[in-house]
Structures are given as structure tokens and as C-alpha cells.
Amino acid sequence: MKFKQVAKHSREMIERWINQKVLGGKMNEQLDGTLFIYGNEVHHFTKTSSGDWVIEPQEVTQVVVFRKEAEPEQLNMCRACGQDYDSFKEAIQCCAYLD
Numbered sequence: 001m002k003f004k005q006v007a008k009h010s011r012e013m014i015e016r017w018i019n020q021k022v023l024g025g026k027m028n029e030q031l032d033g034t035l036f037i038y039g040n041e042v043h044h045f046t047k048t049s050s051g052d053w054v055i056e057p058q059e060v061t062q063v064v065v066f067r068k069e070a071e072p073e074q075l076n077m078c079r080a081c082g083q084d085y086d087s088f089k090e091a092i093q094c095c096a097y098l099d
């Protein structure tokens with residue numbers, strides 16, 4: 001895998017992240033378009049028209065990330081199989097006897 005020269009720290013972190021994903025069985029195609037944000041640096045993992053995978057720095061002056069509130073926990077869901085129930089009691093009884 002060939003990478004364009006980008007700032008050293010972010011490059012190392014991004015390469016390590018991508019290598020871990022690839023070792024975990026991901027294809028480069030599945031990582032296509034991944035956006036990496038490191039401080040105010042933004043890098044884009046993408047394939048060039050010549051077929052090389054590159055970590056491409058994006059020209060931005062400022063990065064602002066708005067995080068959404070975490071999804072509320074679904075209390076009436078069986079933790080073993082994920083089945084939804086109308087009541088918490090039903091949910092905890094779902095897979096209770098299957099051990």
C-alpha cells in the first residue's frame with residue numbers, strides 16, 4: 001500500500017488504524033471514503049484513478065465536530081438475542097432458560 005506524504009503523526013496513526021482494520025479482515029474497498037480528523041487536519045482515504053490507495057490531506061481551515069447524544073438504551077430488549085418486548089419482565093425472561 002502506497003501513501004502520499006502527509007504530516008508524520010497523523011500519517012502514522014492513520015496507517016496504524018488502516019493496518020488494524022485490514023488485519024481484522026477489512027478490504028480497502030470497505031474503508032474507501034473514511035475521513036480521518038486529527039486536530040485541524042483532515043485526511044481522506046481514497047483510491048486514485050490509477051488505482052493507488054492514498055491518504056489524501058483535505059484543505060480545511062477549521063474542524064468542528066458536533067456529537068449527537070447517545071441513543072437511549074432499549075431497556076425492553078433481550079440482551080441475549082435482541083428481541084424487543086413490551087415489558088422489561090418479558091425481555092429478561094426471553095433467553096433466561098437457554099444456557
Ligand SMILES: [Zn+2]
Pocket residue numbers: 078079080081082083094095
Ligand atoms: Zn432472547
